[in-house]
Amino acid sequence: MWQENGLVFASKHGTELDAANVRRALRVILKRTDLNPDEWTPRELRHSFVSLMSDAGVAVEDIARLVGHKGTVVTEKVYRKQLRPVLLEGAETMDLIFPGED
Structure with missing residues (x-):
């Protein structure tokens, strides 16, 4: 509550x-x-919440407010784990380096 x-x-x-x-x-x-x-743990749930909100496109300022952070620095550096964009960017880069046959 x-x-x-x-x-x-x-x-x-x-x-x-x-x-x-x-x-x-x-x-x-x-x-x-x-x-x-x-x-x-409650900590894992908190990290998951921040990551899911971030992946859904919620502004980092709004996420920070929802989890009670005074600013966005801790939200961005500690809690937000956006693996999908990083993996996608890496895969696209590898496709450019090693183009396959289409």
Whole structure:
């Protein structure tokens, strides 16, 4: 729950949850899915959210605001993992260097 005090995860009483309780609650939820609870953490979900928003064309300023960053530097350098454009650019470059038969 997002509140004026900046809490992202709050208890049913509106108090702040500590990190261990958030991780524990996430593991309980993940065990009900096909996802491996040992591979997913709140941090992984945060990185995935930023990357998916970025791949969908959401402006980095909007993504930074959504994840609570004061500016875009941390969002761009730490969280945004845009593999698809990098892989595509690399593949296109290799096609230019080593053209195949059409």
